[in-house]
Amino acid sequence: MFTSTRFTPTAASIPPQGVRLSRKALRGVPVNYTPLNPLSFILRGALIYPNKVALVHPNVPSPVAYTFSVWAQRTQNLAYALIKAGIQPGDRVAVIAPNNPLIADALQGVLAARAVCCPINTRLKPHEVQYILEHSGAKLILVDHEYKHLVGNVKTRVIVSNDTGREGDPYEDFLTEGRLFSQEKGWPGLETEPDENAAAMLCYTSGTTGRPKGVITTLRGSYLAAIANAFEGQYVPSNTPSSRILPMFHAAGWTYPWSCTFAFATQITLRTVDYTQIWDHLLHSGVTHYCGAPTVQIGIVNDPSARKLDKPIVAVIAGAAPTPHLISELEKTGIKPVHVYGLTETYGPFTRCYDQENWASLSLDERARLMARQGHAFATAEEVRVVNYKEGSDIPQDVPADGKTLGEIVTRGNIVMKEYLNDPEATKKSFRGGNFNSGDLAVMHPDGSISVMDRSKDIIISGGENASSLAIEQELASHPHVLEVSVIARPHVKWGERPMAFVILHPQHTKIWKGRHHEFAVDLKAHAKSRLPGFACPEWVEVVPELPKTSTGKILKTELRKIVAKL
Template sequence: MSSDPRFASINFTPTPASVPPQGARLSRKPLVNVPVNYHPLNPLSFILRAALIYPKQMVYTFSVWAQRIQNLAYALIKAGIRPGDRVAVIAPNSPLIADAHQGVLAARAVTVPINTRLKHHEVAYILEHSGASLILVDHEYQHLAKDAKVPVVVSNDTGRSGDPYEEAFSQERGWPGLDTDPDENAAAMLCYTSGTTGRPKGVITTLRGSYLGAVANAFEGQINKDSTYLWILPMFHAAGWTYPWANTFAFSTQSIIPTYGTTFLHSGVTHYCAAPTVQIGIVNDPQAQKLKRPVVAIIAGAAPTPHLIGELEKTGIKPVHVYGLTFEDFITLIARNPQTYGPFTRCYDQEPWKDLSLEDRARFMARQGHAFATAEEVRVVAVEEGSDVLVDVPADGKTLGEIVTRGNIVMKEYFNDPEATKKAFRGGCFNTGDLAVMHPDGSISVMDRSKDIIISGGENASSLAIEQELASHPHVLEVSVIARNHVKWGERPMAFVILHHQHVSRWKGRHHEFAADLKAHAKGRLPGFACPEWVEVVPELPKTSTGKILKTELRKVVAKL
């Protein structure tokens, strides 16, 4: 994998332990007593296949990486890690966490990736709740593992002999000495919610689900051997939406860099994943300019506005709009905090759209679309009163219901929480908590989170729909809308707005005039009950580690008004 300057350099020399011996076999111990027409799905097979077919691809080659992963697996086993044990990883995007996503599976253990932006007490709770037996930590985040009651291995991220992480590697013993997990439904990852509204919950995902999620992401994102994937999405976030395995499946080059400001202009990057707020920063960067070659942007984490999709296209960035749920997506719905393996639907381009204007085409592309090839169909349902029976709403593009699905890329369960698992799987489906409509063509459009709907004078107003229209104002860089109590109407929308950099000076000291201008803009696009009653210009919006806006924090602000 291509990485920071150390890995980007053509002079990079792997440590002796990272060099595979001549004739090394790239297969694990074969299973016995299994049918000839069956093998358990496991994303670990992708790196072995990549090392076999393209051993010399990338500066940090597949063959070297496969050797390092094998060494890590043996080191974990030597340290006492047994099948099913949990190994915590506290690291930003770096070789350490990339190794761990593969090497922990090779030891048949379960990875617990931990958000580096959490507080020490939150990390301590996750370590205790998960029952982690060992911690792998980047040197910059050692303080988060302070006072840990289990062994801690520190990486100085040098890749050289003498680094504690490199020294922890065992000597060559060969892939055939590592057992193959016979159960494809065994736990692969244990990811945690951010803990913003209570104790974090652990989400168990499986080898099978990770495999199928990775295959789907590579296919839907059109990633292949000639692709270079830029890591913007944190790998600790829901296992990086399975992209650590999707990229090895696709034989693509991976790039990890500290900043990405001009990367699209001066590198071979072809793909990246990021939430809409990150995409907004990219297209509005002062150095942004029309790209000479197309770059694919996989957008998820929140619904992009048609305006953002249009701006990406103008820059030469092709949006691939996908939808799914991860542990940070539902910090406001902890009681019903289910998870998929990142995306499970995609908005597929349709032939008639090519003749539309950019604005009209962008509105279609802002839909959440249809289910992935490896996912079960996505439904929009209403729940019958007093029962768990799920009834599909009419496919009329108007009737509101909740998105549900089931199948390959839905989480297995909440760790040690059967009651929460039962609630998440009400009616035999995975209940997302997202409200949507089903269009006549079978595609879905998210209208809002169930807790983000604004009920004004008995009318339901979608905060997402309001945001999409406000974002079309030429001076709005980013906007978030939430409900605020109103004496007469019960609730009314309040908009928090970040102005475009080039328009900040124009409205300095005149934010009340901008508010009036934005309200006038809204009145031509929205019904009266959906127009913002209040507009607050702010320098920034509270966000998660992946750039998702934290409406929970905005509600705290509004509660004090």
């Protein structure tokens, strides 16, 4: 396991003797009430396990490792530095960084300053980042040195991190300024946010169908979502190293950065999704948990370093539905998949597919098919429903629990966003019928679990029949030579639309089909016909070297549609 003896933090990062790990007490609130705030988790960690490594950043030229007590001090320093820089409660602070201590600090320290953290996707274009900076009204920008070009010539103050953790790094100097400004008042010198429904995060949607929307989530929701993720992800307090593969800029890392501090876990931050590094940590760093989208999981199980693990590791999967084939491959490797589902508007996951006792007697393929469902609502979430609306009505009607009738997933309650920033019309539309309307189409099974069938815009209507692109993808992915596949609608003279499949071949089988992609298409279609109704079988198959994806591994079907539009 990691130790902090190889690295000496800056002098400003070392807490004083007798440090108090509690914020300024609120006056005038009932004895039986404390406003919920995920910041409390890191303070609790520093109190109970002060010398345990909380954050380690190993695969860089200047590795660092911070204990809970040191990280809590750095969080405090950042809060004071932001206040010294003029940040007021409710102001937005943008952070542009890969998984590293800068963004890990920001998810804690910005809240400590009672400001709103706005993490921005590092894979966006400069003009897209400019739009978010302007729309968010960010008053200060924290940026990793590799992404300075995304900021441009803004008038807003920019603090650059060289990702060294050493004296002389501009970001470290900023933290030192905060420590000096604090005059050693410590945590009791920082005002406590009295409103647990105050904004905590401003996370922007992917914007694949237009301008990205700014999703405002709250302190209360973040606290409850983090606890739920720790529970549903089966984190064991005090002995849980977690590898940070999922970008923390995506929906605040699904709130897992706070889930980890809640569980006293050691977080391993990796700047990039490097499968060799990932496998090195899975095999040698005592990792017990990690999160990642299905495309990342595919890369993990198919990497040359992949092997059967000596002890099981939990992989939380979300961002898209994993295929039964992928779930099966993970299990064979010794990786236990925990399949969850959610959106940026629900703090990341809010449902989980729960294992059932009777699954033990099923074959691996049968069990994997059941595990591919999106399941039931989280412990701290309200019931997940599948509904339809009658024309002209805003009253949702639940679909029959028959596993067949298609409807839209809706939910409400503790872990639903507060609103879209400066967009009351979009907020009103999203909250139609007194629920959050996801836009995802699903069925409800007799046991109350749900299965996502598609995004509403991705349903393929062929000859009057509705074909789920997701269902087609799951069946095509069961072909032993398919590594990844994405299916979209393509216009058809007779049937209106027919499915078109874009396929990445498994590296082990690319040579077999070299120069024979047409024959592979025939083979895949035959495979599909044995598993799908005729209207759902792909009319066209295109073998491609890669698929366009978002930073979190979601396949950009909008880009595939552009390709089809030119055919």
